[in-house]
Amino acid sequence: MAQTETLTGGCQCGAVRFATKLVGRPSICHCRMCQKAFGSFFGPLVTSHDGHWTRGTPKWFQSSNLARRAFCGDCGTPLAYETKYGLELAIGAFDEPAKVAPVIQVNLHDKVPFFETLTSLPTPDHPEAEWLDFMAGIHSNQHPDHETDEWSASDEDRS
Amino acid sequence: MTDIQMEMSGGCQCGAVRYHATSFRDDAHICHCRMCQKAVGNYFEALVGVPLAALSWTRGTPAVFRSSEHIERGFCDQCGTPLFYHDTSRASFSLTIGALDHPEKFKPATQDGIEGRMPWFATLTDVPDAGETEAGDPAWAAAIKASNHQHPDHDTETWTVKE
Numbered sequence: 362m363a364q365t366e367t368l369t370g371g372c373q374c375g376a377v378r379f380a381t382k383l384v385g386r387p388s389i390c391h392c393r394m395c396q397k398a399f400g401s402f403f404g405p406l407v408t409s410h411d412g413h414w415t416r417g418t419p420k421w422f423q424s425s426n427l428a429r430r431a432f433c434g435d436c437g438t439p440l441a442y443e444t445k446y447g448l449e450l451a452i453g454a455f456d457e458p459a460k461v462a463p464v465i466q467v468n469l470h471d472k473v474p475f476f477e478t479l480t481s482l483p484t485p486d487h488p489e490a491e492w493l494d495f496m497a498g499i500h501s502n503q504h505p506d507h508e509t510d511e512w513s514a515s516d517e518d519r520s
Numbered sequence: 521m522t523d524i525q526m527e528m529s530g531g532c533q534c535g536a537v538r539y540h541a542t543s544f545r546d547d548a549h550i551c552h553c554r555m556c557q558k559a560v561g562n563y564f565e566a567l568v569g570v571p572l573a574a575l576s577w578t579r580g581t582p583a584v585f586r587s588s589e590h591i592e593r594g595f596c597d598q599c600g601t602p603l604f605y606h607d608t609s610r611a612s613f614s615l616t617i618g619a620l621d622h623p624e625k626f627k628p629a630t631q632d633g634i635e636g637r638m639p640w641f642a643t644l645t646d647v648p649d650a651g652e653t654e655a656g657d658p659a660w661a662a663a664i665k666a667s668n669h670q671h672p673d674h675d676t677e678t679w680t681v682k683e
Contacts (some may be wrong), residue, residue: 364683372558373555373559373585373587373593374552374557374585374587380558388650389647393605393670393673394533394664394668394670396531396618396623397532397601397618397670397676398533398599398600398601399560399561399562399601399618400560400565400601400602400603400616400617400618400619401560401562401564401565401566401616401617401618402566402601402617402618403562404562404624405561405562409574410683411678411681420597420600422534422598422599422600422669422683423669423682423683424533424534424668424669424670425663425664425665425667425668425669425670425676426597426663426667426669427660427663427664428664428672430599430600432534432595432600433598434586434600435585435592436559436587436595436599437559437593437594437595437596437597437601437602438558438600438602439560439561439562439600439601439602440558440561440600451561451562452526452561452563453557453558453560453562453563454558454561455560458557458563458622458638459638459639459640462638462640463644463647464647464648465647465648465649465650466647466648466649466650467545467580467649467650469649470681473623473624473627474624474627475627475628476645478627478628479550479628479631479643479644479646480641480643480644480645481550481647482550482628482629482630482633483629483630484630484631484632485549485630485632499588499589499590499591500554500587500588501585501587501588502587502588503554503555503558503587503588510663520533520562
């Protein structure tokens with residue numbers, strides 16, 4: 362992908378933010394360790410050659426002796442994967458993840474058997490009034506998808 | 521909607537938090553909304569509902585972030601694994617499918633939060649394969665396997681979180 366702009370991102374609560382300009386090949390990894398770390402069917406990661414934390418610092422879990430994984434200790438958002446080969450950032454944590462489309466998938470041996478069906482799933486019809494009422498009641502505590510000069514997530518949002 | 525009677529455990533990557541469920545809602549789905557994306561650092565979140573009465577925490581306690589007024593998101597504060605989505609206004613509780621011991625048992629039936637869906641999502645499964653870690657770098661794969669600090673995909677009598 363074009364490496365012409367600085368890409369930013371961070372966790373859901375905004376305690377940890379990052380920036381990177383030099384990114385490599387975005388991938389999705391099906392291995393069981395990425396599945397578990399992301400609580401999902403795969404891990405979406407992009408190599409970052411100059412990634413750095415611009416607000417706060419993540420917590421790390423040494424998932425094996427060769428790799429460690431970063432996350433926000435306050436809200437849990439998975440943020441990065443790091444080995445001797447470098448740092449890879451969690452794509453969903455970017456402010457504009459659509460700009461970081463995967464170009465490769467790896468570790469197919471752990472791929473969930475229904476992976477190919479995910480892109481054609483139907484969209485359910487919600488009970489209109491109930492859903493609109495629910496959406497109207499949302500007051501997000503999520504950090505916005507852009508840099509902020511100051512940001513504080515209130516402590517009452519964490520427990 | 522009839523619940524699925526199925527026993528299954530799950531938990532975080534490091535094993536500090538484990539749970540067991542005795543039944544599940546028949547509602548496995550993926551949600552593309554921006555808040556779900558962010559909570560799990562992914563293109564979408566994969567969830568399956570569980571009746572609260574059917575769920576027990578068998579080891580440790582999840583941490584919680586209240587992402588909006590009514591929604592709690594649970595995670596392990598030692599390794600970060602996203603664990604659940606809890607709508608407190610409707611007592612609706614969903615587990616992240618990837619944290620279950622057998623995620624392959626929960627094929628999503630629907631997709632939601634379409635307003636946040638990646639514009640190229642339809643081509644996600646067409647992305648070329650890069651092959652197996654084992655094929656490209658067998659020594660690397662073997663070293664990870666030998667020092668894997670991840671809790672196994674089954675319950676354990678005792679477990680020490682490895683750091």
